[in-house]
Amino acid sequence: MNPEIATQEAVNPDPRDTKDRILDAAEVLFAQYGFDGASLRAITQLASVNLAAVNYHFQTKEALLKAVYLRRLRPLNADRLARLDQLESQAQGHPIPPAAIVRALIAPAFAALEAGNPAIALMGRAFADPSDSLRAILPEILGEVAARFLAALRQSLPHMPPDLLACRMHFVIGSMAITLMAPNLLESVSHGRARLPEHPILLEELVQFTAAGLAAERGAHA
Amino acid sequence: MNPEIATQEAVNPDPRDTKDRILDAAEVLFAQYGFDGASLRAITQLASVNLAAVNYHFQTKEALLKAVYLRRLRPLNADRLARLDQLESQAQGHPIPPAAIVRALIAPAFAALEAGNPAIALMGRAFADPSDSLRAILPEILGEVAARFLAALRQSLPHMPPDLLACRMHFVIGSMAITLMAPNLLESVSHGRARLPEHPILLEELVQFTAAGLAAERGAHA
DNA sequence: TCCGGATTCATACGGCTGTTTCACTTATAC
DNA sequence: GTATAAGTGAAACAGCCGTATGAATCCGGA
Numbered sequence: 001m002n003p004e005i006a007t008q009e010a011v012n013p014d015p016r017d018t019k020d021r022i023l024d025a026a027e028v029l030f031a032q033y034g035f036d037g038a039s040l041r042a043i044t045q046l047a048s049v050n051l052a053a054v055n056y057h058f059q060t061k062e063a064l065l066k067a068v069y070l071r072r073l074r075p076l077n078a079d080r081l082a083r084l085d086q087l088e089s090q091a092q093g094h095p096i097p098p099a100a101i102v103r104a105l106i107a108p109a110f111a112a113l114e115a116g117n118p119a120i121a122l123m124g125r126a127f128a129d130p131s132d133s134l135r136a137i138l139p140e141i142l143g144e145v146a147a148r149f150l151a152a153l154r155q156s157l158p159h160m161p162p163d164l165l166a167c168r169m170h171f172v173i174g175s176m177a178i179t180l181m182a183p184n185l186l187e188s189v190s191h192g193r194a195r196l197p198e199h200p201i202l203l204e205e206l207v208q209f210t211a212a213g214l215a216a217e218r219g220a221h222a
Numbered sequence: 223m224n225p226e227i228a229t230q231e232a233v234n235p236d237p238r239d240t241k242d243r244i245l246d247a248a249e250v251l252f253a254q255y256g257f258d259g260a261s262l263r264a265i266t267q268l269a270s271v272n273l274a275a276v277n278y279h280f281q282t283k284e285a286l287l288k289a290v291y292l293r294r295l296r297p298l299n300a301d302r303l304a305r306l307d308q309l310e311s312q313a314q315g316h317p318i319p320p321a322a323i324v325r326a327l328i329a330p331a332f333a334a335l336e337a338g339n340p341a342i343a344l345m346g347r348a349f350a351d352p353s354d355s356l357r358a359i360l361p362e363i364l365g366e367v368a369a370r371f372l373a374a375l376r377q378s379l380p381h382m383p384p385d386l387l388a389c390r391m392h393f394v395i396g397s398m399a400i401t402l403m404a405p406n407l408l409e410s411v412s413h414g415r416a417r418l419p420e421h422p423i424l425l426e427e428l429v430q431f432t433a434a435g436l437a438a439e440r441g442a443h444a
Numbered sequence: 445t446c447c448g449g450a451t452t453c454a455t456a457c458g459g460c461t462g463t464t465t466c467a468c469t470t471a472t473a474c
Numbered sequence: 475g476t477a478t479a480a481g482t483g484a485a486a487c488a489g490c491c492g493t494a495t496g497a498a499t500c501c502g503g504a
Binding site for chain 1 (some may be wrong): 255258259276281321346347349350351360361364365368369372383386387388389390391392393394395396397398399400401403404407408411412413416417418419424426427428430431432433434435436437438439440441
């Protein structure tokens with residue numbers, strides 16, 4: 001009934017190995033074909049696992065999707081918060097530059113992307129996918145991170161109205177999401193004439209861009 | 223064989239009316255449920271049209287999707303280019319402010335969104351959707367617009383390396399796309415505490431943000 | 445050794461999918 | 475007025491979908 005109280009290891013050939021193989025395969029196929037486009041049969045076949053295993057271990061396809069997200073995004077968000085913690089402890093009350101804050105938000109995602117983590121493309125899709133199941137887990141995924149980083153930005157740019165900062169943070173997330181999930185968008189749009197730079201440079205360009213946007217003085221509104 | 227050579231009108235009760243009803247319904251359901259999630263049966267039922275009509279008029283579901291996109295995006299991009307034309311003719315060789323250029327790019331999309339055009343959410347999804355059919359029509363949709371606006375930005379910011387401008391234009395498109403397709407992202411992420419402002423203000427905030435990012439001085443790269 | 449829960453397996457279920465067919469009606473052109 | 479083509483309609487096609495079932499298998503603990 002409870003597989004976690006196994007007192008010995010390497011006894012069962014793959015007790016939770018099956019679960020992980022399903023998660024790995026689902027991650028790849030969800031990222032490539034979307035939630036509706038990736039069938040459980042394709043997932044279980046790629047995982048070399050019986051079709052019924054996914055319902056046995058995850059009950060439903062939606063629950064599998066959620067598990068795929070949480071497995072990757074929990075450590076990623078922990079990384080983000082750890083970097084922010086370090087920035088704040090280093091600053092010792094002094095204001096933190098906006099660029100450092102957005103770098104703490106964005107860099108972990110780039111690191112995961114470079115590590116070949118296919119779930120990064122999935123994360124970007126969470127913003128665009130209309131399925132309620134995905135939208136419902138967005139706050140769970142990003143809620144704490146958004147709150148912490150918004151608070152840090154308020155301290156970093158104290159003369160900015162909080163509502164404006166929230167609005168601009170939305171734009172930051174947008175630039176980051178598009179860059180992560182469609183890095184070749186500009187290339188395909190410009191018929192191959194324009195190319196994005198390599199990752200470490202691209203990350204820094206994104207940081208410069210968003211930091212400048214965050215700190216921009218307000219112009220006269222039409 | 224050729225319906226376009228009809229010499230009279232208002233004879234057939236709804237010759238291409240059926241086609242438009244299908245496009246309208248497909249637009250709504252594609253935007254709400256995605257390409258896979260919106261079935262042809264749901265579309266034809268919403269359009270009060272026979273199921274076979276979509277295959278008769280569009281051959282395939284993919285072709286219907288493409289038709290939905292092109293119907294909305296052709297006039298929208300024409301609007302963008304017209305605004306850019308007007309800016310350039312007004313400037314008479316003088317440099318155009320980056321904010322004016324991005325406004326010409328973004329404002330038409332906001333206008334369409336406010337006009338209740340459900341395809342705007344669809345356009346945002348084109349960046350995130352993995353389906354090859356969608357990605358294939360992206361250059362067709364955005365190619366000319368991207369080239370024209372990139373050239374205008376090069377003239378507006380002549381001291382910027384062209385590659386950097388292309389990269390930053392990618393970020394601009396990302397902020398715009400996320401704002402258009404997930405305007406309540408921040409709200410759902412922050413558990414309702416943060417809200418985006420109303421459209422005209424939001425548009426101007428987005429213009430200020432992206433214009434500042436475009437014109438940002440390059441910092442030292444790590 | 446044998447029990448009993450945990451896991452895997454093959455298979456089947458009802459239902460929905462995009463597409464096709466062909467009979468039918470409608471409206472135009474001669 | 476009649477031939478002709480455009481368009482509509484109801485029904486069916488094969489195929490895949492997520493899920494459920496019940497038997498077979500595995501394996502640690504007594």
